[in-house]
Amino acid sequence: MDTYDVIVIGAGAAGCVVAARLSEDPERRVLLLEAGGHNKRLSVKAPAAFSAQFGTKLDWEYWTEPEENLFGRSLHEPRGKLMGGCSSMNAMMYVRGNRFDYDSWAAEGAAGWSADEVLPFFTRSEDNGDLAGPYHGRGGPMHVETRDPDPVARRMVDACVEAGFERLTDLNGAQQEGVAFTQVNQKRGMRHDAATAFLGPARGRPNLTIKTGALVHRVRLDGGRATSVEVSFGKSLEQFGADGEIVLCAGAFGTPEILQRSGIGPAEHLKSVGVPSLVDLPAVGRHLMEHPFQFLNWELVGDDIGLSDLSHPKHLARWLATRKGKLTSNVGEALAFFRTDSSLPAPDMELVLAPLFFWEHGKREHPRPAFSIGLSYVAPISRGSVMIASPDPGQKARVSLRMLSHDSEVRALVAGVHKAREIVSQPAMDGMRGAEINPGLWVRTDEAISEYVRHTVEHTYHPACSARIGSPEDGACDAELRVHGVDGLRIADASAMPTITRGNTHAPTLMIGERCADFIRNPARVATAVA
Structure with missing residues (x-):
């Protein structure tokens, strides 16, 4: 059995960070295990092609159990199964969340995770091409920039300003509430995912071993300590030992699955599916959170067609030759944050402004040019679960989001629909605004909108x-x-968030990876800080 100092499970956003940072020490032998394959694919590198990966071999392709509050619909939850994980599949939006999120974590017992305390771990990763100052970093592995937006997106931002939003240049600075063009993880017209940013410079290190096609069955415990990992490569089953630590970075679905298959989780549930309970942790697989996402669409009229011709071969030819043009769009080219209730302590709604028709994960088409506004409810209170149905690692867990379990969440989305319509009615959209496609002018009352939301709401890909x-x-x-209850085992991914952040989850996941690596590299400093 090959043995390493640290084994990192999952080469998603945080896993790439942890493996790269820990392997900076030439004396530390690091093994990174990834179930998927390489990220050198056109649909990964060309930013606007991200949704083409959904439902392919690059996608774990989870589906939720029938959602009782959504008329029994099962929702597709794409998850990246390749180097870079979801950082190689997402829409590249770099949004850290609100200061209130992290201060709440600390106030509720997560010592050391306040906004001021996590900021250095955000800036450590960042190489921002546009913004500087105390909230941003230069020279880090992950490139961040604002690309040149489509004219339709510019008009949509102008309309937000006319509707009362403050125009910002930085949603990750002192103020989140307002509207701005999206900061994205791109570099030279290509996606800059975590595998490229963090592992690219690290691949030549002799102390870093990366194994792909590695399906992790379980972590093995010996005397209350995590000592090895059981992995299959096709039909071959292998074990790898850890002298130091094992770090779970398999994501909000994969991490609780592996913990439960390892006998770590709700004891009664584990016994019911044939897994011996070794450490009874009732919360493993519980408290799942996700941002509900409601799209609205309008037809475009006039000369500007947005990204409606994105699939035309001329755009691919231009991108291949110059890395410029429409294929560099991340689709959600501008973002706005606001409060649906002025008494709230922080924004609860994120607007995603897109100069094309987007519906059903990008699979549905519309015969005429269109634009979209997505409503991501970033302060949900519903909680779901991720529970294995058997010890078989080839069988996905049962995922229940239990989305919109509370009427207050629906009311917030209804308020968001009204706000989106107000924005589109502004003079900036005159001469461009066509017919409302979804929900349509006949869906007007709060009651009708509420029912429409439950029939059509999706999620923001943020478990x-x-x-x-x-x-x-x-x-x-x-x-x-x-x-808890296991020595030598840590978690570093979005599953570790005490509550979900107000915004896209990629940037916070990078930060969690940075923090985990720092905990492992500097145990004496952590111990001193705690004392």
Whole structure:
């Protein structure tokens, strides 16, 4: 059995960070295991092609159990199964969340995770091509920039300003509330995913081993310590030992699955599916959070057609030759944050402004040019679960989002629909605004909009909190990301978030990876800070 100092499970956003940072020490032998394959694919590199990956071999392709509050619909949850994980599949939006999120984490017991304390771990990763100052970094591995937006997106931003939004240049600075063009993880017209940014410079290190096609069955425990990982490569089953630590970075679905298959989780549930319970942690697989996402669409009239001709071969030819043009769009070219209730402590709604028709994960088409506004409800209170149905690693867990379990969430989305319509009615959209496609002018009353939302709402591809920081009664790991009741095992991905952040989850996941690597590299400093 080959043995390493650290084994990192999952080469998603955080896993790439952890493996790259820990392998900076030439004396530390690091193994990174990834179930998928390489990220050198056109649909990965060309930013606007991200949704083409959904439902392919690059997608774990989870589907939720029938959602009781959504008329029994099962929702597709794409998850990246390749180097870079979801950072190689997402829409590249670099949004850290709101200061209130992190200060709430700290206030609720996650010591060391306040906004001021996590900021250095955001800036450490960042190489921002546009913004500087105390909120941003230069020279880090992950490139961040604002691309030149489509004219339709510019008009949509102008309309937001006319509707009362403050025009911002930075949604990751002192103020989140307002509207701005999206900061994206791109470099030279291509996606800059975590595998490229962090592992690219690290691949030549002799102390870093990367194995793809590695399906992790379970972490093996010996005397209360995580000592090895059981992995299959096709039909071959292997074990790898860890002298130091094992870090779970398999995502909000994969991490609780592996914990449960390892006998770490709700004891009664594990026994019911044939897994011996070794460490009873009731919260493993519980507290799953996701941002509900409601799209609205309008037809475009006039000369500007937005990205409606994105699939034309001329755009691919231009991108291949110059890395410029419409294929460099991340689709959600501008973002706006606001409060649906002025009494709220922070924005609860994110608007995603897109100069094309987007519906059903980008699979549905419309015969005429169109634009979209997506409503991401970033302050949900519903909680779901991720529970294995058997010890078989080839069988996906049962995922229940239990989305919109509370009427207040629906009311917020209804308010968002009204706000989106107000924005589109502004003078900036005159001469461009066509017929409303979805929901349509006949869906006008709050009651009708509420029903429409439950019939059509999706999610923002942001599952989180399923193996969260918390006490042994309500969490899976402590504030240093150590799994309760197990030595030598940590969690570093979006599943560790105590509550979901107000915004896209990629940037916070990178930050969690940076923090985990720092905990492992500097245990004496952490111990001193805690004392």
